[in-house]
Amino acid sequence: MRLAGLAVAAWLAALAGLHLTATAAATMAAVAAGLAVLIGAHLLGVLGRPAAPVRRYGWVAVAILLGVVCGATATAARLTVRDAAPIRGLVDDRAVITAELVVREDPRPVRGAAGRPSTLLVPADLVRLTGRDGRQVTASARALVLATDPAWRHLLPGQRLTAQGRLAAPRGGDLTAAVLTVAGQPAPHGPPPWLQRAAGTLRAGLQQACEPLPDEQGGLLPGLVVGDTSRLTPAVEEDFRATGMTHLNAVSGSNVAIIVGAVLLLARWARAGPRVAVALCGLALVGFVVLVRPSPSVVRAATMGAIGLAALAAGRPRAALPALCAAVAVLVLVDPELAGDAGFALSVLATAGLLLLAPRWRDGLRRRGVPAGLAEALAVPAAAQLTCGPVVAGISGTVSLVAVPANLLAVPAIAPATVLGVAAAVVSPLWPAGAEFAAWLASWPAWWLVTVARHGAQLPAGTLPWPGGVTGALLLAALTVALLVATRRPLVRRLVAVCAVAVVLGALPVRLLAGGWPPPGWVVIACAIGQGDALVLPITAGRAVVVDAGPDPAGVDGCLRRLGVREVPLLVISHFHADHVAGIAGVFRGRRVASVLVPQWSEPAFGLSQVRDAARAGSAGLRTAPVGWSWRAGGVELVVLGPPYPVRGSRSDPNNNSLVLAATVAGVRILLPGDAETEEQRALLETAPPGTFRADVLKVAHHGSAYQDPEFLDAVRPAVALVSVGADNDYGHPNPGLLDRLTRGGARVLRTDTDGDAAAVWDGRGLAVAARGIRPGRQP
Numbered sequence: 001m002r003l004a005g006l007a008v009a010a011w012l013a014a015l016a017g018l019h020l021t022a023t024a025a026a027t028m029a030a031v032a033a034g035l036a037v038l039i040g041a042h043l044l045g046v047l048g049r050p051a052a053p054v055r056r057y058g059w060v061a062v063a064i065l066l067g068v069v070c071g072a073t074a075t076a077a078r079l080t081v082r083d084a085a086p087i088r089g090l091v092d093d094r095a096v097i098t099a100e101l102v103v104r105e106d107p108r109p110v111r112g113a114a115g116r117p118s119t120l121l122v123p124a125d126l127v128r129l130t131g132r133d134g135r136q137v138t139a140s141a142r143a144l145v146l147a148t149d150p151a152w153r154h155l156l157p158g159q160r161l162t163a164q165g166r167l168a169a170p171r172g173g174d175l176t177a178a179v180l181t182v183a184g185q186p187a188p189h190g191p192p193p194w195l196q197r198a199a200g201t202l203r204a205g206l207q208q209a210c211e212p213l214p215d216e217q218g219g220l221l222p223g224l225v226v227g228d229t230s231r232l233t234p235a236v237e238e239d240f241r242a243t244g245m246t247h248l249n250a251v252s253g254s255n256v257a258i259i260v261g262a263v264l265l266l267a268r269w270a271r272a273g274p275r276v277a278v279a280l281c282g283l284a285l286v287g288f289v290v291l292v293r294p295s296p297s298v299v300r301a302a303t304m305g306a307i308g309l310a311a312l313a314a315g316r317p318r319a320a321l322p323a324l325c326a327a328v329a330v331l332v333l334v335d336p337e338l339a340g341d342a343g344f345a346l347s348v349l350a351t352a353g354l355l356l357l358a359p360r361w362r363d364g365l366r367r368r369g370v371p372a373g374l375a376e377a378l379a380v381p382a383a384a385q386l387t388c389g390p391v392v393a394g395i396s397g398t399v400s401l402v403a404v405p406a407n408l409l410a411v412p413a414i415a416p417a418t419v420l421g422v423a424a425a426v427v428s429p430l431w432p433a434g435a436e437f438a439a440w441l442a443s444w445p446a447w448w449l450v451t452v453a454r455h456g457a458q459l460p461a462g463t464l465p466w467p468g469g470v471t472g473a474l475l476l477a478a479l480t481v482a483l484l485v486a487t488r489r490p491l492v493r494r495l496v497a498v499c500a501v502a503v504v505l506g507a508l509p510v511r512l513l514a515g516g517w518p519p520p521g522w523v524v525i526a527c528a529i530g531q532g533d534a535l536v537l538p539i540t541a542g543r544a545v546v547v548d549a550g551p552d553p554a555g556v557d558g559c560l561r562r563l564g565v566r567e568v569p570l571l572v573i574s575h576f577h578a579d580h581v582a583g584i585a586g587v588f589r590g591r592r593v594a595s596v597l598v599p600q601w602s603e604p605a606f607g608l609s610q611v612r613d614a615a616r617a618g619s620a621g622l623r624t625a626p627v628g629w630s631w632r633a634g635g636v637e638l639v640v641l642g643p644p645y646p647v648r649g650s651r652s653d654p655n656n657n658s659l660v661l662a663a664t665v666a667g668v669r670i671l672l673p674g675d676a677e678t679e680e681q682r683a684l685l686e687t688a689p690p691g692t693f694r695a696d697v698l699k700v701a702h703h704g705s706a707y708q709d710p711e712f713l714d715a716v717r718p719a720v721a722l723v724s725v726g727a728d729n730d731y732g733h734p735n736p737g738l739l740d741r742l743t744r745g746g747a748r749v750l751r752t753d754t755d756g757d758a759a760a761v762w763d764g765r766g767l768a769v770a771a772r773g774i775r776p777g778r779q780p
Contacts, residue, residue: 001061007325007332008631009067010074014332014339017075018173025079029072038066057715069330075336082177084564086137090129091167093180099191100128101143103159107152109230119146122155126177133242141177142337144170151185156192156200163187163684171540175337188239195290202291205428207422209435210443216450217443224248224414224446225294225421233589235553236450238357243456244385244403245410248449259288262419263547293426323350345391354380381407386480394473399466406456413445413452420445518563518759519770524697525563525759528752528772529555529558531733532579535672535699537665539634542566546587547661547672547699551579559757560587562772568593571620574658574674575599576607584611588618595621597631601646601657625659637664644687647679653703655678662695666762671695671716675702681712696720696767697760698747704734710741718747719767720760727753 013032017025032443037321043058090097101124108121122145129137145152145163146261155161165182191197203226210218210231219231228239240246263284267277328348331338338344358379365375387402393399420442428435466472518525518538527534529550536559537545544565550556560568571593573581587593596615602608613621629640642660650656658674671693673681681701684693703725721742724731734751748769750758755771762768 002060003010003322003325003329005060005064006067007328009064010071010329010332011067011339013068013071014075014336017072017336018175018340020079022079022083025072025076029069029076029266032065032068032072035433036062036069039065044604067604069340070333071336074342075339078175081141082175084139084177087126087129087139087141087177090137091169091438092444094165094166094168095131096166097132097163097180098130098162099126099143100130100162101125101145101160101180103157103161104142105157107147107155109153115317120152121145122147122152122497124180124455127160139177142175143178143180144176145180145182147182147186149183149185152182155186155188156194157195157593158193159191160189161186172591174340183589199290201429204319204378205432205435206425207231208432209424209428209439212436213439213443214447217446217615218452220437220446221417221421221439221442221755223427224449228526234452239450239453239457240631242400242402243406243453244341244400244444245453245456246404248410248414249452256578258420259284259418261558262415288422291422321352324351324355342391342395343731348390349387349391350384353383357383357386378408381411390473390477390480393466393476394469399476405675406452409452410449413448417442417445417449517757517772519761521666521761521763522759522770523668523762524663525559525757526671526699526722526724526750526752527556527559527755528758529559529583529724531703531729531731532583533674533699533703533724534559534575534583535722535724536560536563536565537636537663537670538563539569539636543569543634545572545633545636545638545663547572547582548574548674549587550583553583553589555586556583557586557589560591562757566591570595570597570638572597572633572638572659572661573599573611574661575601575654576604576611577654577675578607580675581607581610584614588614588620593618593620594650595623597623597625597659599643599657599659600624600626601654603641603654635666638662641688641692642673642676642684643680644683647683650677650679651707652677658701660684662693668697668760668762668767669695670699670760671718672699673701677705677707678709679704685709685715686713697722699724700734700742702733702737703729704738704751705731706738708735708738713741713745717745718742720769721747722758722760723749723751725751725753729753 013028017028020054027353039058040062040738043062101345103127104123109119123141126139126141126143129139129694131137145165147163157298161179163182163186164184165180168179168181168642170176170179192200203222206222206225207230208229210221212218213221215231215233216236219233220236221230222228222230223232237246240248260281263281264277267280272280331344358376361379361383362375365378366372370378385407389399389403392403420438424435424438424442429440467475488768524536525536527550528535530552532550532552532555533548534550534556535547537547539545542564544560544563544567546556546560546565546568549571568587571584571587573584573596576598593615598608598611612622614620625640627640627644631638639662640659640663643657647653647656649735652675655675655677656679658676660674660676660680661672663670663672676684693712693715695716695718697720700721700723704723723734739749750769752758755773757772759770759772760767761770
């Protein structure tokens with residue numbers, strides 16, 4: 001109890017200290033030290049003889065206070081380095097400097113806004129800063145490099161380099177002293193450490209061995225084995241997130257346990273003694289750390305895995321829990337930033353669940369006649385999911401109802417996929433053919449994981465909304481603890497079981513029958529895919545016309561999956577900007593696309609090339625259409641209204657040569673003007689007869705920008721206006737004046753950044769609207 005109190009107190013004190021100044025953290029440590037001295041003196045009889053209950057719990061209080069002292073002191077020391085005056089002065093001045101850095105972790109790509117290059121986040125340690133005036137500052141603080149040059153992508157941890165950029169202030173809440181924005185390439189100082197080079201060789205060998213595999217399995221396997229998600233398809237990533245299986249794509253204590261467990265089984269099969277078995281497991285642990293790169297997250301996972309080894313070597317399985325507490329305390333004191341790391345919290349909580357809850361649940365199931373293997377398989381994922389649930393809920397703002405069964409179904413495939421994947425990586429430098437064979441064998445359990453995630457993500461009511469942030473996490477944690485305490489009584493257990501069955505048998509069929517989304521009678525839906533356009537017009541069940549593909553394949557694919565679209569007879573691309581075409585692969589993912597309609601204006605060339613390549617790969621026809629071209633399927637009719645002539649020399653020629661479509665669905669007229677701005681809108685009014693653009697529903701052009709012609713809006717006079725726009729975009733979309741004008745004109749305005757997927761609905765009596773809402777943690 002005392003060791004657990006010390007570890008938790010050190011953790012919480014470090015977490016609080018990260019959001020304070022060094023002085024405040026040191027003050028907290030001093031106050032805790034004073035209280036610990038007073039309570040200790042009382043317990044030792046210096047200030048009077050305490051009662052027995054006081055002595056029993058007094059030392060627990062002392063341990064907690066000592067944990068606060070250790071955690072706050074360690075954090076204060078690191079904050080002093082972070083907030084050192086020389087670095088802080090350069091950051092406040094947003095100085096342009098030349099920095100000597102050491103890369104700490106692998107560069108991580110972050111998707112940029114549509115049409116912008118992706119940004120690479122490179123955690124690094126500062127060594128020396130040189131200003132424009134030649135003044136040098138020696139530093140030993142952490143920095144975050146924001147780079148766009150592709151040369152940064154291939155850097156390895158431990159690489160020493162020089163780069164020039166501008167400093168900016170960090171967001172706070174961690175030990176990052178500065179953010180360095182870099183436009184150019186890095187200048188390396190020699191090769192990376194041999195350990196990192198060895199890891200890079202093995203990881204590259206695993207990637208090469210996975211090349212012949214299908215995209216889903218080939219992208220998942222490196223993530224499952226070494227945490228390399230560079231090839232993970234967005235659809236699989238979203239499925240794993242929805243089913244609570246994302247922990248499989250990151251190196252964790254479970255990876256370590258699987259590898260060490262496999263070696264332990266081999267050692268026992270060879271009848272090796274406990275000490276020899278532990279030595280072999282230790283070598284396997286070190287080798288695995290080398291393979292996945294000894295980054296802080298990997299060291300954390302290895303530490304959690306080593307806890308079991310320590311208990312095994314001591315011949316005392318009960319020693320695992322004290323070892324966990326000691327590991328938490330040591331890791332937090334060595335690196336206080338771990339206190340605010342969600343991955344660290346998940347690793348610790350999952351390990352604690354496996355140690356505290358899983359054995360009891362397993363034994364309870366066995367007493368009730370459940371076979372030993374099945375009892376273990378049920379208890380382990382349930383315990384891990386229960387203990388990790390509050391953190392996951394705080395991060396995502398949802399509670400997954402399919403996480404436990406999905407993880408239960410995944411259990412049989414995780415170990416063989418991991419072991420075979422590690423084998424493929426290890427033999428790849430010496431025997432590439434053998435590595436490919438091992439990867440092929442591993443692809444079968446990986447296929448099972450992909451299948452479980454896909455079907456789990458498609459279940460209705462699979463996730464429920466929950467308050468996000470610290471409030472949501474604490475609320476679920478309190479409910480979880482209360483439930484665990486209450487269910488110790490047989491009557492309460494039966495009541496909980498009856499309530500759970502009632503919820504499943506009562507609420508779930510209603511959700512299954514109601515469907516929830518899409519709403520009955522929908523005629524058009526604007527997908528919430530971020531800063532871009534993707535609209536869907538229904539033909540029949542499972543078939544729909546798609547207009548534009550958004551900036552991200554995962555976004556449009558997820559929207560179409562929510563709508564149950566399996567076939568796209570016609571995909572319309574209004575123009576070739578990235579926010580309308582970069583997600584085109586998501587439309588083709590798992591669907592038959594018969595034909596692609598594109599504008600005659602062929603700029604920008606890169607967007608046109610993306611569309612051509614996707615159409616060729618998907619065996620879809622590609623064609624352009626003049627004004628007046630029409631198309632009909634089921635209850636959907638499309639007519640091309642513009643552009644009436646090429647617009648040149650405008651603010652954005654690709655926007656002003658967007659295809660403009662009039663669609664009729666179930667008698668509802670819908671106008672889809674792409675990103676047409678003022679120039680094209682005026683050209684349309686000048687060349688078309690009056691009444692041509694009158695519509696019930698308007699997809700507002702160019703994400704609601706200010707470049708709208710008032711006469712064009714008056715000619716449309718929509719009852720419903722759909723604005724496809726991304727949250728917190730840098731363009732100021734949508735324009736408030738435009739929204740006010742539409743509202744004053746009688747239009748009901750829906751925005752995908754605040755309303756999520758937005759639908760216009762015809763119920764046979766009139767036009768209505770429906771919105772799916774922004775799911776917490778899912779905002780585009």
